[in-house]
Amino acid sequence: MxxxxxxxxxxxxxxxxxxxxxxxxxxxxxxxxxxxxxxxxxxxxxxxxxxPGEEPTIQRIEPPATENKRRMATIMIPNQDRAGGTEPVPVAVNGRQLFIPRQSAQTIPWEYMHALDNAKKFVYETDENGTLKPNPAEVHEYPFSLLREDPAPDVEKAA
CATH class of the missing domain: 1.10.720 (Transcription Termination Factor Rho, Rna-binding Domain; Chain A, Domain 1)
Known part of the structure; x- marks a missing residue:
C-alpha cells in the first residue's frame, strides 16, 4: 500500500x-x-x-563533488556622491542576491561582476542654455574597477 x-x-x-x-x-x-x-x-x-500499489522509489542525484571551483573576479566599488552612495551594492543573479561592500577589494563570483557590468543608465547633459543635448552618455549604475579576473577552473592555461 x-x-x-x-x-x-x-x-x-x-x-x-x-x-x-x-x-x-x-x-x-x-x-x-x-x-x-x-x-x-x-x-x-x-x-x-x-x-494499492508499490511504494514510490525516490532516487536522489547528488551533484559531483567539486572543490568549489568557480570563476571569480576581484572588484572595487567606490563610494558615490548620491543618496545611499556609501551603502553596499545589491546585485542579484538568478534570484540570489549579494550585497557587495564599497571602498574595498571584494572577490565575488564572476556572474555577479557581469551583472554589475550590465547595469547601465543614460545620463543626459545640458548645454549652456539648459537644453538637453540629444546624445546621452551610457554609464554604469554602480561604477567599479576590475582588479583581477580568475579564469574558469575548467580552462587550461596554455604555456
Missing amino acids: QKIMIADASAKQLADFAELLGIDGVDYRLGKAKIEEKMRAIMYDKDYIEL
Whole structure:
C-alpha cells in the first residue's frame, strides 16, 4: 500500500481512495475540496490515504563533488556622491542576491561582476542654455574597477 498525505494527494488519488471506501458518485473532476468533504461525511478522519500499489522509489542525484571551483573576479566599488552612495551594492543573479561592500577589494563570483557590468543608465547633459543635448552618455549604475579576473577552473592555461 502506498501512504499519501491528503494535503499532498491529487484529486485523482483522492477519488480513487473514495471509491475504495465505497463512496458513490465521486469523480476527480469534483475537485479535492468536494472529495474531502464526502470523505469526512462518512467519518474518515485520518490525514492520509492508502492506495494499492508499490511504494514510490525516490532516487536522489547528488551533484559531483567539486572543490568549489568557480570563476571569480576581484572588484572595487567606490563610494558615490548620491543618496545611499556609501551603502553596499545589491546585485542579484538568478534570484540570489549579494550585497557587495564599497571602498574595498571584494572577490565575488564572476556572474555577479557581469551583472554589475550590465547595469547601465543614460545620463543626459545640458548645454549652456539648459537644453538637453540629444546624445546621452551610457554609464554604469554602480561604477567599479576590475582588479583581477580568475579564469574558469575548467580552462587550461596554455604555456
